Amino acid sequence: MSKAAQNARRVFTGVDTSGAVPVEYKFSHARKGNRHLVVVFANRYAPGEWGWATGKLDLLRSNILWVRDLFDGANTYYLCKGMDFSLEQSVAGLISRVMNALSLSPNEVTMFGSSKGGSAALFFGLKYGFRNIVASVPQFQIGTRVKEGNPDAVRVMMGEATEQNVHILDSVLPDLVRSGANPSANVYVISSPQDEQYARQVEPFIPLFQGRENFNFVYNDSPLITDHGKVTLRNLPTLIGLLNLLVEGIAPRFGLVRNGYEQPERDTSAIDAYLTQTSLVQNSDAFPKPVVLSPTSEDRVPANAVRFTGTAPGAVRVSFWQDGKHKGSAPVAADGTWVWERTTPWPKGRHVVRLFAADANNYQTERSEVVFTAVEHASEPLPEYVPAPAPPPRPAQPLALTVTAPAAHQQVQGPAVGFAGYAPGAVRVDFQEGGVTLGTCEVRADGSWVWESGWAWNEGDHFVEAIAVDAVGNASPWTAVPFTSVNGYSVPAQQGNYFNSRY
Numbered sequence: 001m002s003k004a005a006q007n008a009r010r011v012f013t014g015v016d017t018s019g020a021v022p023v024e025y026k027f028s029h030a031r032k033g034n035r036h037l038v039v040v041f042a043n044r045y046a047p048g049e050w051g052w053a054t055g056k057l058d059l060l061r062s063n064i065l066w067v068r069d070l071f072d073g074a075n076t077y078y079l080c081k082g083m084d085f086s087l088e089q090s091v092a093g094l095i096s097r098v099m100n101a102l103s104l105s106p107n108e109v110t111m112f113g114s115s116k117g118g119s120a121a122l123f124f125g126l127k128y129g130f131r132n133i134v135a136s137v138p139q140f141q142i143g144t145r146v147k148e149g150n151p152d153a154v155r156v157m158m159g160e161a162t163e164q165n166v167h168i169l170d171s172v173l174p175d176l177v178r179s180g181a182n183p184s185a186n187v188y189v190i191s192s193p194q195d196e197q198y199a200r201q202v203e204p205f206i207p208l209f210q211g212r213e214n215f216n217f218v219y220n221d222s223p224l225i226t227d228h229g230k231v232t233l234r235n236l237p238t239l240i241g242l243l244n245l246l247v248e249g250i251a252p253r254f255g256l257v258r259n260g261y262e263q264p265e266r267d268t269s270a271i272d273a274y275l276t277q278t279s280l281v282q283n284s285d286a287f288p289k290p291v292v293l294s295p296t297s298e299d300r301v302p303a304n305a306v307r308f309t310g311t312a313p314g315a316v317r318v319s320f321w322q323d324g325k326h327k328g329s330a331p332v333a334a335d336g337t338w339v340w341e342r343t344t345p346w347p348k349g350r351h352v353v354r355l356f357a358a359d360a361n362n363y364q365t366e367r368s369e370v371v372f373t374a375v376e377h378a379s380e381p382l383p384e385y386v387p388a389p390a391p392p393p394r395p396a397q398p399l400a401l402t403v404t405a406p407a408a409h410q411q412v413q414g415p416a417v418g419f420a421g422y423a424p425g426a427v428r429v430d431f432q433e434g435g436v437t438l439g440t441c442e443v444r445a446d447g448s449w450v451w452e453s454g455w456a457w458n459e460g461d462h463f464v465e466a467i468a469v470d471a472v473g474n475a476s477p478w479t480a481v482p483f484t485s486v487n488g489y490s491v492p493a494q495q496g497n498y499f500n501s502r503y
Contacts, residue, residue: 009058014278015361018097018402019090019422020447021081022361024068026053027098027275033266036062037104039095039130041078041113041120042069044150049075051117062110063271065098067091069116074152077142078120079172082159086446092128093422096404101271105410107131115139122189123173126181128404136190139197140205143169177208190218281356281364289365290318290338290357295372303374304345308353311336315357315365322353332357346374399425401468401476406483414485415456422447423468423476433464443468457485 009028016023030036038060042051049070057064069075071087078091099109110132111125118138125133139145143166146153158165187209191202209215290312295301312318313336320327320340330340350373357365403421406412423429424447431438431451441451461484468476 009064011053012275013280014275015280015363016090016094016097016278017361017363018400018424019093020086020424021071021090023090023094024070024280024362025094025098025278026050026064026066026068027271028064029268029271030063031061034061034063035104035266036108036110037099037102038062038064038110038112039121039124040064040066041111041117041124042067042075043113043115043117044075046117051113063098063102065095067094069120072156074156075116075150076153076157077116077146077169078124079142079169080157083157083165083168084446089422089446089448092124093402093404095124095128096407097274097402098271100403100408101274103270103408105407110134113138116142116145118189119173122187123176125185125187126176129182129185131185133185133187134190135188137192137195137197137202138173138189139201140173141170141201142172143167145197145201174205174208177205184213186214186216187212188216188218280362281366287314287357287359287363287365289368290315290355292355292368292370295370297371299372300375301372302377303348304377306342306346306372306374308338308340308355308370310338312338312357312365314359316360318355318357320353320355322351327353345377348374348376399423399468399470399474399476401426401429401466401479403466403479403481406481408480409482409484411484411486414459417453417457417483417485419451419464419466419481421449421466423449425470426468426476427471429466429468431464431466433462438464459485 012027014025014027016025038057040051040053040057042049046052047054049068050066051069053066067078069078071081076087079085079088081087095109099106106129109130111121111130112134113119113121114136116139118135119140119142121133121135122138124130143158143161146157146169147161147166154161157169189202189206189209191198193199195202206217209217290310292308292310294307294309308320308330310318312332315332315336317332318330318338318340320329328340328342330338332338350371352369352371354367354369356367401421401423403419405418405420419431421429423443426443426447428440428442429449429451430440439451439453441449443449462482464481464483465478466481467478
């Protein structure tokens with residue numbers, strides 16, 4: 001076995017639909033129980049819109065979460081669609097759910113990306129209180145950058161590049177840095193004067209970081225750098241080395257640090273359950289694999305008259321593959337039926353075709369298989385296809401509650417403690433501890449909620465439970481929120497950023 005094959009990581013692919021916008025992700029478990037998570041945001045032109053997912057990070061010991069930046073066929077800087085920032089909240093919710101499933105706190109998470117991914121790493125790292133941020137050649141004036149060089153992103157993010165829309169997106173990141181959000185974060189920005197975007201998109205904004213406890217600017221003046229895309233590649237050894245240090249709990253600065261955090265025998269049931277629930281391939285009765293009505297198994301069909309027909313309830317398309325290669329797709333009608341024919345005759349001989357169905361959120365069914373033999377051409381056209389009866393509708397999605405702060409088992413600086421999260425479709429969230437009602441809060445139109453008790457929490461461990469309720473009284477399952485209130489102790493990751501005003 002080659003060394004590259006030995007180092008390759010097993011990667012899980014899924015779609016998180018808990019928020020208002022479905023978000024696709026890839027995830028790889030840490031090596032030897034390492035207790036850290038690196039979140040990777042994609043640069044423009046990244047293969048498949050996945051950042052750094054081609055093996056460059058295989059030697060990292062941490063858990064890795066790749067987040068895809070492809071929404072309605074375009075990039076969004078992970079921020080908005082039509083100036084609706086529910087997309088941002090959905091991405092933040094995905095990160096929070098993975099972090100909670102791993103029983104990590106924001107202190108054990110690193111945001112990483114380059115170019116537009118670097119902008120996203122800065123934004124999510126600062127706004128949501130994550131400890132480490134590594135941003136290579138980010139862009140600060142996002143609206144201007146999109147308007148000048150990415151018309152597809154303009155279409156999805158803004159609809160129209162009006163002066164107001166451009167100004168809002170230009171202000172998102174500079175205003176967040178200027179506000180002093182997450183002042184104790186370890187921030188590393190990498191750029192170069194040879195980057196054509198440096199003079200307008202980076203240099204004027206570096207002074208905004210003045211006064212931060214640990215802001216680091218890696219200034220690469222190598223003559224080998226010739227354009228924007230070369231800066232990150234030139235700094236690749238530095239970036240990988242920096243990520244490895246942060247994964248080990250060592251931030252390059254003066255002061256006392258801790259490292260290690262290994263738990264080789266740790267319980268992975270929570271993250272395993274999350275990966276199963278959000279897996280790209282669903283194997284539930286609610287979303288069955290497509291049924292093929294024709295050709296039938298081992299059928300002999302004229303090579304120029306092969307027509308695939310069948311049903312796929314709950315899907316929007318059916319995808320056809322042979323020998324690992326995509327052969328075509330067919331839309332699924334409202335009644336669940338589909339029809340697919342190739343534009344050219346099939347080669348004579350035996351064929352094994354595999355197919356799966358996908359829904360509007362890009363969840364996929366398990367694979368079906370059909371085997372047939374293409375024989376001599378037919379002289380008469382196929383009869384007109386008659387669709388099958390409509391299948392029963394899919395059941396409605398249950399009410400769900402997500403808590404983004406505090407993180408599970410997090411140490412929170414008391415005596416005040418703030419709670420935040422998402423509950424799409426609900427009207428309120430209720431809280432209790434030990435069977436005693438603590439309070440309630442309203443759910444906003446975008447599904448987000450924030451609750452602060454108004455009293456001083458006792459120092460020590462707490463086990464709060466929360467439940468979401470909709471307008472007709474339907475309720476979500478109870479969600480546990482275990483945390484520790486630490487009065488008079490400065491906690492490095494400031495969770496107050498959850499309650500900043502939204503952009």
